[in-house]
Amino acid sequence: ALPELQHALADEVLKGGVPGVRQAIDRMNEKAAAEGMPKVKSEPLVALAEKLAPALKAAEWRDRAEAALAGIDAVDVKDIRSVVVAADSAARDEESRALAEQLRDGLTRRVETEHRKWLDELAENIAEGRTVRALRLSSRPPKAGAPLPPDMAERLATTASASLTSDVTQDRWATVLDAVAFSPVRAQVSPESLPEAPSEQLLGAVRKVAGKVPQIAAAFGVEPPTPTGRRERRAAPPPPPPPPAGPAGDSIPPAP
Numbered sequence: 001a002l003p004e005l006q007h008a009l010a011d012e013v014l015k016g017g018v019p020g021v022r023q024a025i026d027r028m029n030e031k032a033a034a035e036g037m038p039k040v041k042s043e044p045l046v047a048l049a050e051k052l053a054p055a056l057k058a059a060e061w062r063d064r065a066e067a068a069l070a071g072i073d074a075v076d077v078k079d080i081r082s083v084v085v086a087a088d089s090a091a092r093d094e095e096s097r098a099l100a101e102q103l104r105d106g107l108t109r110r111v112e113t114e115h116r117k118w119l120d121e122l123a124e125n126i127a128e129g130r131t132v133r134a135l136r137l138s139s140r141p142p143k144a145g146a147p148l149p150p151d152m153a154e155r156l157a158t159t160a161s162a163s164l165t166s167d168v169t170q171d172r173w174a175t176v177l178d179a180v181a182f183s184p185v186r187a188q189v190s191p192e193s194l195p196e197a198p199s200e201q202l203l204g205a206v207r208k209v210a211g212k213v214p215q216i217a218a219a220f221g222v223e224p225p226t227p228t229g230r231r232e233r234r235a236a237p238p239p240p241p242p243p244p245a246g247p248a249g250d251s252i253p254p255a256p
Contacts, residue, residue, distance in 0.1 A: 006052070013049050013056050021049040054092070061090030065099050072106040077114060077142060080107050114142035119152070126155050131163045135179035148184055157188035164191035164216075170198065174205040177216065181209035194219060 012021045022042065029039040061083070068075050068083045084107055087100035118141060125134035134156055138148060148156070160183070163176045173195060180189050195202065198220060210217035214224040 006048070009045065009049060010052060010056055013053050014060055018046065018049050018053055021046060058090050058092050058096065061086050062096055062099065065091075065096075065103055069099065069103050069106060072103075072110055077107070077110060080110065111143050115146065118142050119149070122148075122156075123152060126152070126159055129159070131159050132175055132179045135160060135176070135183040135185075138184055139182045153185050153188065156183070157185040160185065160189045161192055164189070164193075166193040166195050170195055170202045174202050177205055177209060177213070180216070181212040186213050187215070189213070189216065191216060191219060 009021065012024045016023065025040055025042045025045060029042075031037075032039050064083050065087070068080050072080070080103065084100065084103055087096075087103070091097045091100040118137070122134055122137050125131075125137060138156060147153075160176065160180050164173060164180075168176075180186050198206075203220060203222070206217055206220045206222050210222050210224040211227075217224050
């Protein structure tokens with residue numbers, strides 16, 4: 001346990017680290033100067049903060065890790081991941097490293113369970129014709145980067161294509177299009193038919209996602225935006241021309 005006088009300093013370390021302590025001291029000294037009071041010497045406090053920081057951060061991480069492990073089936077997966085990532089710098093002793101390993105194993109099991117539930121829910125939405133819901137759900141897999149099973153991706157793309165026809169309202173068209181644009185099957189979706197006279201609102205929705213679904217944008221005559229991620233490399237300038245030769249009398253004769 002820390003002495004009572006160090007509690008406030010420890011709170012500042014946990015809130016903002018050593019930089020936060022420096023900022024707090026600066027604020028205190030600004031207030032002291034305005035009130036005509038003596039300033040606080042920052043060096044001893046900063047030195048103490050630097051000494052306390054590793055142990056405080058480790059203790060804070062351990063509290064979070066124990067809470068996450070106790071609620072491994074209920075705590076948000078993102079919160080568990082953040083604790084696991086922080087273990088690399090905060091788990092400093094054998095006991096903490098063992099706790100981190102338990103947490104990693106628990107996270108793996110939790111993600112696998114959530115992923116199976118996600119696939120079941122996705123299949124149910126596709127089967128029942130809840131196309132927009134299925135498309136939105138497909139873009140949020142619990143297991144980051146996991147592809148859809150090929151047969152499920154094909155069913156979802158087919159269902160989405162069948163939802164983009166001239167028979168639906170243009171508002172519905174825009175809603176389905178937006179869901180398609182952020183789904184993993186966006187490149188596989190081809191509208192069955194287009195509205196006869198697309199409204200400016202629908203064309204605006206097409207322009208908004210043209211870069212994600214260029215094949216659909218092209219059907220409306222909309223050009224996808226030019227990629228801006230890479231800049232063209234400029235060609236290197238040509239070497240300068242050689243200096244003109246001087247008069248013959250000025251040239252240096254070759255060595256014998």
